[in-house]
Amino acid sequence: MTRKARVHSSRLGVAITAGVVLTILAGDALGQDTTRRRRRDEAAKPIELTPAQVADLTKLANARKLSVDDLIAAAKTYMPSGRHDDYVLFSSGGQSGQIFAIGVPSMRLLRSISVFTPESWQGYGFGGENDPVRERLKINGKPVEWGDTHHPALSETAGDYDGQFLFIGDKANARLGVIDLRDWETKQIVKNPLTVSDHGAAFVTPNTDYVIEGGQYATVLGYGYATPEDYKKSYRGMVTMWKFDRAKGRIDESQSFAIELPPYWQDLADAGKLASDGFFFVNSFNSEMATGGVESGKPPFEAGASQRDTDYLHIVDWKKAEKVFKEGKAKKINGFSVITMDVSAAEGVLYFTPEPKSPHGVDVTPNGQYMVVAGKLDPHVTVYSIDKIKKAIADKKYSGKDDYGIPILDFDAVKEAQVELGLGPLHTQFDDKGYAYTSLFLDSAVARWTLGGEYDSKNADEPWKLVQKTPVQYNIGHLCAAEGDTVSPDGNYLISMSKWSVDRFLTTGPLLPQNFQLLDIVQPGTTMPVIYDAPIGVGEPHYCQMIKADKLKSWDVYPEIGWNPHTQSLDPNSPKKGQEGVVRNGNKVTVNMTAIRSHFTPEHVMLEEGDHVTWRIVAMEQTKDATHGFCIGGYNVNLSIEPGEYTEFEFVADKPGTYPFYCTEFCSALHLEMMGYLHIKPKNAPKADASATTPATTASAK
Amino acid sequence: MSAFLTRLIGPRIPDEELRANRARYVTPTVIFMAARILLLVSIFFPYWHMELEAPQYPSGLFLTAYVNNLTEDVKEIDGLNHYIGMRPLGEAASFERAASVYLMIAMVLMVEVAAFVHSKWAVLLAVPVIGFPVGFLVDLYYWMRHFGLNLNPQAPLSSSVKPFVPTVLGEGGIGQFKTYAELGTGYWLAVVSGALIIIGFYFHRRAYRPLTLSATQNPKAAA
Numbered sequence: 001m002t003r004k005a006r007v008h009s010s011r012l013g014v015a016i017t018a019g020v021v022l023t024i025l026a027g028d029a030l031g032q033d034t035t036r037r038r039r040r041d042e043a044a045k046p047i048e049l050t051p052a053q054v055a056d057l058t059k060l061a062n063a064r065k066l067s068v069d070d071l072i073a074a075a076k077t078y079m080p081s082g083r084h085d086d087y088v089l090f091s092s093g094g095q096s097g098q099i100f101a102i103g104v105p106s107m108r109l110l111r112s113i114s115v116f117t118p119e120s121w122q123g124y125g126f127g128g129e130n131d132p133v134r135e136r137l138k139i140n141g142k143p144v145e146w147g148d149t150h151h152p153a154l155s156e157t158a159g160d161y162d163g164q165f166l167f168i169g170d171k172a173n174a175r176l177g178v179i180d181l182r183d184w185e186t187k188q189i190v191k192n193p194l195t196v197s198d199h200g201a202a203f204v205t206p207n208t209d210y211v212i213e214g215g216q217y218a219t220v221l222g223y224g225y226a227t228p229e230d231y232k233k234s235y236r237g238m239v240t241m242w243k244f245d246r247a248k249g250r251i252d253e254s255q256s257f258a259i260e261l262p263p264y265w266q267d268l269a270d271a272g273k274l275a276s277d278g279f280f281f282v283n284s285f286n287s288e289m290a291t292g293g294v295e296s297g298k299p300p301f302e303a304g305a306s307q308r309d310t311d312y313l314h315i316v317d318w319k320k321a322e323k324v325f326k327e328g329k330a331k332k333i334n335g336f337s338v339i340t341m342d343v344s345a346a347e348g349v350l351y352f353t354p355e356p357k358s359p360h361g362v363d364v365t366p367n368g369q370y371m372v373v374a375g376k377l378d379p380h381v382t383v384y385s386i387d388k389i390k391k392a393i394a395d396k397k398y399s400g401k402d403d404y405g406i407p408i409l410d411f412d413a414v415k416e417a418q419v420e421l422g423l424g425p426l427h428t429q430f431d432d433k434g435y436a437y438t439s440l441f442l443d444s445a446v447a448r449w450t451l452g453g454e455y456d457s458k459n460a461d462e463p464w465k466l467v468q469k470t471p472v473q474y475n476i477g478h479l480c481a482a483e484g485d486t487v488s489p490d491g492n493y494l495i496s497m498s499k500w501s502v503d504r505f506l507t508t509g510p511l512l513p514q515n516f517q518l519l520d521i522v523q524p525g526t527t528m529p530v531i532y533d534a535p536i537g538v539g540e541p542h543y544c545q546m547i548k549a550d551k552l553k554s555w556d557v558y559p560e561i562g563w564n565p566h567t568q569s570l571d572p573n574s575p576k577k578g579q580e581g582v583v584r585n586g587n588k589v590t591v592n593m594t595a596i597r598s599h600f601t602p603e604h605v606m607l608e609e610g611d612h613v614t615w616r617i618v619a620m621e622q623t624k625d626a627t628h629g630f631c632i633g634g635y636n637v638n639l640s641i642e643p644g645e646y647t648e649f650e651f652v653a654d655k656p657g658t659y660p661f662y663c664t665e666f667c668s669a670l671h672l673e674m675m676g677y678l679h680i681k682p683k684n685a686p687k688a689d690a691s692a693t694t695p696a697t698t699a700s701a702k
Numbered sequence: 703m704s705a706f707l708t709r710l711i712g713p714r715i716p717d718e719e720l721r722a723n724r725a726r727y728v729t730p731t732v733i734f735m736a737a738r739i740l741l742l743v744s745i746f747f748p749y750w751h752m753e754l755e756a757p758q759y760p761s762g763l764f765l766t767a768y769v770n771n772l773t774e775d776v777k778e779i780d781g782l783n784h785y786i787g788m789r790p791l792g793e794a795a796s797f798e799r800a801a802s803v804y805l806m807i808a809m810v811l812m813v814e815v816a817a818f819v820h821s822k823w824a825v826l827l828a829v830p831v832i833g834f835p836v837g838f839l840v841d842l843y844y845w846m847r848h849f850g851l852n853l854n855p856q857a858p859l860s861s862s863v864k865p866f867v868p869t870v871l872g873e874g875g876i877g878q879f880k881t882y883a884e885l886g887t888g889y890w891l892a893v894v895s896g897a898l899i900i901i902g903f904y905f906h907r908r909a910y911r912p913l914t915l916s917a918t919q920n921p922k923a924a925a
Contacts, residue, residue, distance in 0.1 A: 082760075597781055598858075623778050670785070670858050 073531035076520060079106035087482055087546045089495060090152045090166055091516070096539030097147035099168055099179065104482070104493050104546055107518055107534035115177035115186045116147025116170050123629070123640035124186070127649030128615075132566065136189050139173060140223070148172040151268075151543040153202040153211065155246070159273040159368075159487035163551035165249065167211050169201025176201055176213055176242060180249050182555050183642075185565050188250050193334040194221045194238050194258055200269035204244075206277055206487075210318065211242040211251065214282045218263030222334030228291040232403070237261035238338070239269065239282055241318060249568065257325040257337040259344060262404045263289055264312060265305070268361045268427075271318075273487055274368035276386040281371050282314040285358040287402075306377065310354035312402070313362065313373060315389060315409070321349045345405045351393060352402060353409040356382055361427035361478075365436070366487050369453055370416055374425035374438055381425050381438055381449075383464070385416040417464040421447040426477060427543075429484035431491030433524055434458030435467070437484070439476040439496065445469045446479060446496055446519060448528060459524055470528040472496040472517050473504050478543040481521065485545065494519040494528070497541055505535050513537040556624045558644030565645060574618045574646035582606065589613050589653075595628045595641055595663070596620040598670035605676065609683045611653040618646040629664025632678060638664055656682040712820030713913040726909050733902035734817045734828075738810045740895040741831060745769055745803060747888030749838060754779065755880045765791075767842070768888065769802040786877070787857025794845040809834065813899065820910040825903060832896040835889060843870045 049057070061071055079085065085103030088110065093100050097117030101110040118125025118133060125133040125145070137145050147170030155165035166179040174192040179185065192198065192213060200214020218235040220226045226234035243255035264284040272279035290304025298304070321339055324330065324347050330337035344350040356378035363372045371384040391397075392413045399410040424442030431437070434455035438447045448470075450456075452463030461467050477499050482492035501515040513535035519528050558565070562574030575592035580601040583590045589611045594601050595618070607613060619628050621643035631638040634655065639647055662675035715727055750767040754775075764774040772791055780790045809830045816827035846868045853865050863877055874881040 598785075621781075623781075673858070 069529060073520075073529065077105045077107065077518065077532045079103070079108070084549065086549055087493065088549050088552060089480070089516075089544050089546045090154065091497075091536075091544035092149040092152055092168060092542045094150075094514075094539035094541050095146065095148050097145075097149060097170070098539065099149065099152060099166065100536070100538070100541065101184070102516070102534070102544075103549075104495070105518055105532065107516060107532050111184070112538070113166075113179055113184050113186065115149060115168055115179065116145075116173070116175065116189070118145055120638045121640065122185075123638055123647070126636060126638040127647065128635060128637050128651035130650055133186075139175075139191055144173050146172075147175060147177075149177075149539075149542070150199065151202055152545055153204045154545050154547055155208040155244075156204050156206055156486065157208070159206040159277075161483060161486055161545070161547045161551055162208075163547060163553060164246070165208070165244075167202035167204065169198060169213060171199050171201075171216070172197055174198040174201075174213070174215070176211060176251065178244075178249070178251060180568065181552055182568075183558070183565055184554065187566070187568075190242060190251050190253060192240055192258075193223075193336045194240070194338065195219055196223070199267055200239065200282055203269045203271050203280070205271045205280070205318070206273045208244050208246060210256075210322075211244055212269050212271060212280055213240040213242060214266045214269040215239060215261070216265050216267065218265060221260070221338065222336070228293070231263060231291045232289055235263040237263055237266045237284075239266060239280075239314075239316065241321065257321070257330050257339060259316060259321055259339045259349065260341050261314065261350075262287075262341070262402060262406070266314065267359070270362050270364045270371070270485075272364055272368055272386065273366075276364060276368040276371070278317060278319040279386070279389075280316050280318055281362045281364065282316065283355065283359050283362045283373060284311045284314060287311040306358055309357055310411075311357050311359065312352035312408070313355040313359075313371070313384065315351040315353065317349055317351075320347060324349060341404050341406065345401075345407065348393070350406055351389075351409050352406050353384065353389070353392075353414050354399075354411045356380065360425075363428040363430075363485065365451060365455075366430050366432075366489055367454060368487070370451065372428045372436060372438075374428055376424060376426060376441070379423055379425070380418045380420050381428065381436075382415065383417040383419070384414050385453075388414045388416065417452060419449055419464050419466060421449060421466050422469065427479055429479055429481040429494070430489045431481055431484065431521060432458075432489050433491055435491075435521075435524065437479060437481055437494055437521065439479040440469070441475055441477065443469070443471075444474045444476060444498075445471050446476065446494065446528065448521070448524075461524075467524075468528060470519060470530065472498050472519075472530060473500075473515060473533070474502055475499040480544045480546050482546045483548065490548065492522060493546065494521045495544060495546065496530070497544065499540070501533075501535065504533050508537065514540055516541075557622050557626075558642060561620055561622065561644045562618050562646045563644045564647075571646045573616055573648065575616055577620060587611050591615040591617075593617040594620050595630065595674075597626065597628075597668040598663075598674040600630075600661070600663070600674065600676050603676035605678045607653045607678065607680045609653060609656045609680055611680075612650070613653055614648060614650050616646070616648040617641060619643055626667060627665045628667050628674070630661065631664045632659055632661045634659065640665065653680045656680040656685075710821060710823055711818070712822075712824075712910055713917045714820070715913065719913075726905075730902045730906035730909060731817045733898050733905060734813055737831065737895040737898040737902065738813050740891045740898065741806060741810055741813075741834075744888040744891035744895065745806060747891060748886030749889040749892070750842060750883065751886050752881055752883040755882070756878045766886070769806065769838070770799050772799070785857060785859045786863040787854030787860055788849055789852075789854075791849075794849055795841060798841055806834075820906075821914065822907075824906065828899045828903070831892075831899055835892045835896060838889065838892070839870070846870055 085106050087104040089102040089104050091100045097115055099113040103110055114122050114124035120126050125131050149168045150171045151169055153167045154161040164181055166181055168177050174195045174197050176190045177186050178188040180187050195215050196219055197217055198213055199216035203212040215238045218237045220234050221236050238258045238261055240258040243252045245252045264287040267283040269280055269282045286305035288305055288307045292301040294300035324339055329343050330339045355373045356375045358377050359373045360376045361374045369386055373382045392409045397410045397413045398407045400408050421438055422440045422443040424440050426439045426441050428436050428438045434451050435448050436451055440447055447466055448468040449466045450461045450463050456463045476496045478497045480495045482490035496517040498515040498517055501512050504515050516534040516536055517530045518532040520531050521528050560570050562570050564571035575594055580592050580594050587610055591605055619641040626643050628641045635651055657680055659678040660675055661678055748766045748768055752765040754763040763779055766774045776791055812827040813831055816824040850868045851865045871883050
């Protein structure tokens with residue numbers, strides 16, 4: 001070899017070395033990817049039906065009496081096993097006091113979330129005595145362990161759902177529940193100290209600064225008393241602005257306030273957005289201030305409250321109200337800040353304008369430009385313009401003042417349009433193509449109609465016109481389109497929350513389920529066909545909201561072992577592995593327990609009659625869906641201990657005996673063996689050593 | 703310098719020879735250096751993976767072994783293993799895992815020294831690095847076999863799962879689980895490191911063998 005050749009071969013040696021290293025690194029990086037991809041997940045291939053398959057399908061359809069439309073509906077809604085829905089519907093659970101989460105388009109119930117009603121599967125309110133859930137459900141010291149949930153409200157950022165929190169109102173008891181959508185659990189319940197019941201909850205302002213709770217049946221604010229004769233003088237309505245602290249995930253009651261209203265019965269509310277940001281709107285009925293009394297020959301409420309042709313749309317400048325509150329101009333009623341009507345009138349917080357009598361929903365269009373009031377007893381929807389409202393306020397274009405001194409904006413000055421839709425219009429939602437959708441209760445139909453203004457150019461139809469009606473079964477209340485009450489609706493699916501199902505399902509005794517009907521609204525110009533009927537056999541839901549599933553960032557398991565869902569942090573009291581056992585301090589006993597497939601530690605808990613027991617239990621699991629339950633028969637205890645969750649409960653061991661406790665969630669092959677014994681020794685029992693040596697004597701002595 | 707030491711560390715390179723044929727002498731040093739770096743880098747890459755597949759774990763369970771650490775779904779796998787009476791994986795090879803990084807640094811230093819040894823004895827200093835990948839596999843097999851064959855007979859599933867030897871590489875199975883095991887990036891880096899050392903010795907021999915021979919033929923010049 002010449003010297004030159006040697007130098008070359010040396011360089012070659014170094015180059016080969018580098019090459020080999022790089023190839024191996026790259027090759028192995030790719031190799032790792034294939035390991036992780038060994039799973040199924042083959043992409044769906046486009047299908048093509050062979051004539052034989054078409055024949056089979058046709059035969060099947062005919063045997064089951066399915067039309068071509070039925071087959072198409074099935075194809076639009078059927079979810080193969082393992083496929084996830086595009087949207088999640090958060091629905092009020094009505095009198096069940098819960099929320100239901102339902103997948104769309106499959107309409108499969110995913111789960112319920114307990115809010116106002118203790119529920120045992122979730123272990124909600126079943127942690128022995130003084131359960132914190134039961135404690136916070138008390139009103140004026142009385143257990144009120146149910147709720148009439150009406151309107152869920154997803155938290156919003158810039159007027160769009162952000163998937164972080166969910167609020168819901170309890171109409172029966174004027175309460176608000178706050179749910180954290182990381183773990184889908186109720187974190188807080190606030191009780192309105194002013195009013196017994198409400199209706200217009202919950203609606204959020206565009207950045208969830210406030211959660212709006214509109215009232216309904218007027219009372220003497222703060223649980224006062226007055227006879228019907230004093231109705232005008234003493235009864236009042238209200239709307240409450242609950243301040244939401246997003247960082248804490250809680251409503252801050254000290255920064256919340258209410259606005260006193262005349263004793264018209266306030267109804268639904270909606271917050272302004274974009275063009276109307278800073279305002280919110282509330283409907284009312286019974287501006288007649290009828291006091292009923294059918295039993296004494298007076299007109300019943302249903303007639304008395306329907307005498308006048310118009311009621312009042314309430315227009316609230318909440319930014320002004322917030323300023324007035326912060327300036328200390330609110331007064332306290334039952335410990336809660338209230339801006340009184342004289343202050344509201346003087347500061348320009350509150351305006352009225354006439355609306356066709358006894359309307360139902362008031363819904364703000366996605367651009368915030370228009371407020372749509374559905375007539376209920378009037379076949380029209382009446383549309384108001386925020387620009388016109390602002391101008392009328394600036395020009396003081398009043399048609400008068402009501403009995404309480406609140407200025408009434410001239411109807412013609414603020415009205416944009418009236419659109420005749422049919423009988424019983426109740427609620428309105430929107431799509432992304434310039435259409436609005438209104439439920440028609442009496443017609444039992446969904447109406448699609450066009451918006452005007454800047455929406456006019458979004459479709460070929462004439463503005464402010466009815467274009468289509470689809471019958472629904474039956475008696476539709478609320479309706480909900482995909483993100484249909486946000487600044488950017490998806491125009492994708494629509495749910496008709498039909499109140500009566502009559503003949504849609506098998507008869508389930510005299511109490512029938514509600515009917516959630518899925519309508520396909522994607523194609524303008526079509527009939528908006530009903531493509532699925534989903535029976536809801538738990539409570540009577542009212543409103544629901546539909547959020548794109550990928551906006552929800554739920555936890556698979558709690559972030560760390562020992563997590564306390566009430567504080568959303570690691571709990572210092574959570575037992576550690578190896579430190580399980582029973583700690584006694586007089587008759588105060590603490591049980592430190594861990595749970596892991598498939599055993600509790602300790603498995604024997606020895607107590608004495610009369611012990612005050614604090615039982616701490618933590619799931620040492622970090623695997624998705626490895627949930628345990630824990631129950632003690634006879635002591636009203638059932639917990640759901642989800643992976644990583646820490647929970648504690650208290651009780652007095654006042655009934656001696658030997659109690660098996662066990663895991664109530666089928667966790668593993670050895671689930672039945674996941675049990676133990678709680679031994680509560682009677683006070684008069686002989687000493688342990690004596691009973692061990694002379695069992696016969698003990699028995700005969702009794 | 704004693705004759706023994708001279709024989710051991712081999713001849714030094716005359717200055718004029720180094721100037722004339724720098725590449726010839728630098729090449730083995732560079733290749734040894736690359737091998738040392740790769741071995742150190744391999745500490746940060748996984749040496750071994752196992753994936754476990756079962757119906758109720760649709761996204762699988764994973765075990766990843768580094769020379770000093772066992773990660774990923776260890777807790778869940780330990781949880782499952784307790785049903786068949788296998789000891790927690792953390793109790794396996796604890797000495798090896800604790801010592802591995804020091805051991806590897808020692809091996810790297812030995813190769814560094816080897817670069818200065820210009821006799822055939824340099825090979826001895828590099829033997830541990832060359833043998834390391836094999837040693838890793840043998841150790842892994844030993845522990846898997848030890849754990850698999852020594853199940854607690856009182857475990858809940860002892861009647862259905864008998865002691866077994868888990869598959870260290872390739873496809874295996876236990877209970878409802880299918881297992882796939884393969885070597886990781888770190889392991890291959892260690893293999894390349896060993897291979898580079900072998901290549902390096904080719905150039906080492908080519909550079910120093912003539913010097914050694916000429917020194918033997920002309921002892922005065924070497925001294």
